[in-house]
Amino acid sequence: MKPVSPLAPAAFPVLPPIKGAEFAAVEAGVRYQNRKDVMLVRLAPGTAMAGVFTRSSTRSGCVRDCQAKLALKPAADAGAAIIVNSGNSNAFTGKVGDAAVAAVTGAVAEALGVPASRVFSSSTGVIGEPLPHERITAKVPDLVAALTEDAVEMAAQAIMTTDTFPKGAAATVQGEGGTIHIAGIAKGSGMIAPDMATMLVYIFTDAKISQANLQKILSRNVDATFNSITVDSDTSTSDTLLVAATGQSEAAEVKGTVAKAFETALAGVMRDLALQVVRDGEGATKLVEVRVTGAASDEDAAKVAFSIANSPLVKTAVAGQDPNWGRIVAAVGKSGAQADRDLLTIRFGDILVAEKGWRNPDYQEEQGANYMLGQELLFHVDLGLGKSKRSVWTCDLTSRYIEINADYRS
């Protein structure tokens, strides 16, 4: 048994059933033994789908297939499905891999009576190994037989790889004439850990909303949530986030003030799941928010925030509980963003550490050392140049990360 991350939530949250979304998971033995490793979701006719994906130029066949299918205009009453396996990412597997995607999504389409163009798939695990797709297709009848609105936690467990806990989040929105529910699941233990097929996120809602609107709201909120986390700076070949809106809530179509509330709720679920991924970062013992303010541009704010959050020296200092703010200064310096030594301000939480090109004369090393004992840390850098800001979340870099990744395949 792998130890659960010290940053894990106390328990898997209670997720509301989403009318029109049914879940199932089975043991298919793709790679792991004695655990569920394939999940299926059936989505009712009329479901709107939206998605965002890795921008990697070596992204997997499933990702390319999802992107192609989302670009099509579906029939208004088409159902949909999502099938996901862990243990093998089917990435960099060439035309054989593309054929495997077609075989798996085709089998689901036939079993559920939906067009293959509405069956979305993901695979997560080792790169470059042929996917034993017949092990998955052989289990499609069992999956279909097991579909139920209540199996979402089991689905979250089936997609885990090096994850130490299943990840879920939920929200409700008061719509016109009824309640809108949102429930999401995610996997990832590295945002960004290519061998493990990385981050997969599926969010379900019973909202009535068009595909175009759903995609717009989703795309608008990706930068501040999933694109603001980093465990190890290694972008995966398989990152996938799919949102399915079944339209089966009693509430009227999402628009006006409800649209604003819906967007806020969806963004909250996305942020919650994103932070859970960092909380399960490989080897993580601390969760760190890097908050950059006062940047000359949004691009500069992001450059500085990621330069700090991805710095191995900052991350090892966090692991060692060392208030080594000099490494933050160095990470600002290397970021390529506009910065001026004498305008820079650095805070640990509320503690003013450095300003005006110099350590705050009142700052005591013990204050910083005490602060670093906490499990959730805030590093706040103000560049003193403009009004742009960005927060990103990361974890520490520990020997456990090395152990996990030096030994993953052996």
Added chain:
Amino acid sequence: MKPVSPLAPAAFPVLPPIKGAEFAAVEAGVRYQNRKDVMLVRLAPGTAMAGVFTRSSTRSGCVRDCQAKLALKPAADAGAAIIVNSGNSNAFTGKVGDAAVAAVTGAVAEALGVPASRVFSSSTGVIGEPLPHERITAKVPDLVAALTEDAVEMAAQAIMTTDTFPKGAAATVQGEGGTIHIAGIAKGSGMIAPDMATMLVYIFTDAKISQANLQKILSRNVDATFNSITVDSDTSTSDTLLVAATGQSEAAEVKGTVAKAFETALAGVMRDLALQVVRDGEGATKLVEVRVTGAASDEDAAKVAFSIANSPLVKTAVAGQDPNWGRIVAAVGKSGAQADRDLLTIRFGDILVAEKGWRNPDYQEEQGANYMLGQELLFHVDLGLGKSKRSVWTCDLTSRYIEINADYRS
């Protein structure tokens, strides 16, 4: 005693004396006890100086001072000097730090009778602590008294921080009417390890060459040498490379075919020192060349090479001797460079691992596993798109790196 890197050369090389360059080192107790921590070099009148420095926006006061002084036109017969301390980087120390630079270089100028504008300094160590410059100035008379052409190895030892061995390299060039000698020393154990004040390089030659020509040759060769190594992707606030040409060789002024030979020899010394820095990378057990060919542009070649060389997942796989080529594919994908899955070729040394979007069908995992047991590895990625190429050198990422950097200040 720290264990010496397994990648260290068998011994410090024999460096030829450089006429017009004298060295000394003393124990000043800047931070370390019972070891030499300050070195001084006196350079004869007529010495041409050239330099390249970190581009960090939070670079140290010494770096800014060197840059300002190199921009001045010196008197033809001005001598010069270099003074370097380890244990404290005097970076992010504001105006107090600038005053410390002036105090140290001023004391050397007075003792040697050279203009302060010709005294160059570096400091390497913790960031953000005031430099106890009076400990250094108090030792200037001892340094001056000890100057000798034969103390270059001692100088190399005095500038070490987390280095496990002193670094030196030399070359000779047949000039017109005499021999030209080149001797260089470096420190760094992270190219790029801000707390430790990082990489410092000093190269000396008796060549007769103008400052402008020396700078041109130096700048032309930095990208393929020092700008092609990475231990941990963390750029320092203090990186400094200074070249001093005393002009005291019997050989005539460097030009024509001799200039070509001199450039080749200087580039060779730079490359040798750069690779020694990687060989002493914190926690390193393997030296890796990442060679990218077939890129659409030079910029793309560099993006892909550094994306692989800085990938924590690639570097931990090397540490674990795992032939995990999927992580190389992922690093290509995240680089932002133009790449096409089906044109990519990956080799471990001469072993063809993957091509045409797929694992080479003849490749056996055992071949890769055997290859990874070596101490010096070559990862060759051909993008199949164009003619641009780039090699960079890196080391593996081990638990020892975490130990060194989680505990450095405690």
